[in-house]
Amino acid sequence: MNRRSLLFGFAALALAGCATTTVVAPGAGPAELEPIYGVRADRGGLTVRVASNGCTAKADFAFFVERKGGATTVAFARKRLDRCRAFVASGAELAFSYEELGLTGREPVFVLNPLVSGPAL
8 A cells, every 4th residue: 555545544534534444455454554562462452652742642643453364463653643742751541442443352462563772651
């Protein structure tokens, strides 16, 4: 999927106003995905830590779920830039329940976002 197609998809999501709708984005590559500091899976869902300038919220992110060949992948992308001016060294933790991701919590899940060095979860 090229960058233009992904941007049009994000624009459609923004216009629809759905922050937690599961959207399938086949072939989404790491260049379009938000770098994350870490991800944690627990009984309730997935928690990702991302960079923040002080105004990062869960509503600023969209997620993409794809089931293919017995594997389930999840990717997180930022819909809106955090334009605040305060640097939050620890980043922001965003929790997504398995239910809102459209997952059972029992199957293995692969997170496609690039992992960057940052604060620990």
